[in-house]
């Protein structure tokens with residue numbers, strides 16, 4: 001079969017690399033603790049379910065406007081002072097939002113600067129749009145602004161910021177974020193701020209959307225969604241907050257790609273925006289405790305920078321590797337011998353690490369770390 005160069009040039013998402021093995025082990029009756037998942041274990045809250053069910057019963061089962069229900073766009077716009085509904089487009093998860101952005105902004109050969117470690121889809125989506133990902137290594141998981149500045153060329157079109165970060169859980173300080181905005185302003189670059197985990201910040205840090213920090217927002221593109229904060233990963237609702245002309249162009253692309261996002265799922269998102277935030281705050285407090293537990297456990301056998309956001313921890317396991325062993329080999333061995341699934345750092349451009357998601361129940365978290373401790377004693 002002759003497939004396009006476009007598809008041949010990209011790699012499949014490595015976060016699902018071990019799914020078949022996990023399934024096989026479970027079929028064989030071997031329990032697996034899944035620390036590889038990128039979603040919270042919480043049930044979707046009842047007001048969201050009710051709102052979705054009501055939408056179905058009320059007949060909201062047909063096409064709706066391509067950029068999203070006007071009432072949903074308006075409520076999202078309210079989160080960004082100065083925006084109105086025309087600054088917002090709703091898409092099938094923030095993953096599709098990002099895809100649309102690269103398709104709309106990039107010409108072949110345009111470069112996008114991506115701090116590394118990075119979320120798996122950034123580089124592949126840039127390539128799918130004909131662009132070139134340019135990686136900027138971080139220092140202790142924090143952006144190296146001098147390096148970012150030094151990587152700018154006449155072909156640079158955008159810089160991606162993802163804070164709180166997947167996979168490291170790092171939260172970037174205001175100073176670094178402001179400097180990135182200044183670099184972008186100086187060179188007329190877009191800043192694409194992926195704030196999928198914006199709600200999940202700990203240690204008393206208040207959430208720092210780039211939207212609030214930017215002086216000039218013409219070239220700032222904020223991407224966020226309902227998946228993580230509201231435990232709505234399956235609903236597929238993400239959005240972009242940006243300049244109106246860009247939002248219009250994204251809508252033009254989306255009109256040929258998917259049309260509208262599932263209409264009744266958007267009603268679920270309306271339910272999310274009007275629900276009591278107490279439940280969410282409790283969930284966040286619970287995750288902060290799990291972060292503490294994960295951090296104390298991981299520190300027993302690895303060098304690890306303490307994460308302050310999202311729900312991942314990203315230990316450096318390079319000292320634990322045997323000669324010629326990769327982090328993927330390590331992850332496969334851990335899964336087979338201890339029954340714990342993690343994601344190898346290679347998936348995020350950071351070999352020698354593993355990503356652990358601690359957004360699981362307390363029971364599963366304790367069990368998983370007991371299994372890892374046993375594995376370390378026996379095999380490392």
Ligand SMILES: Cc1ncc(COP(=O)(O)O)c(C=O)c1O
Pocket residue numbers: 038092093094095096119162165166194196224225226227228233236237238
């Ligand atoms: C950094 C980051 N951005 C975007 C996404 C996509 O999320 P969704 O498409 O569910 O909104 C994810 C999902 O894991 C992510 O980790």
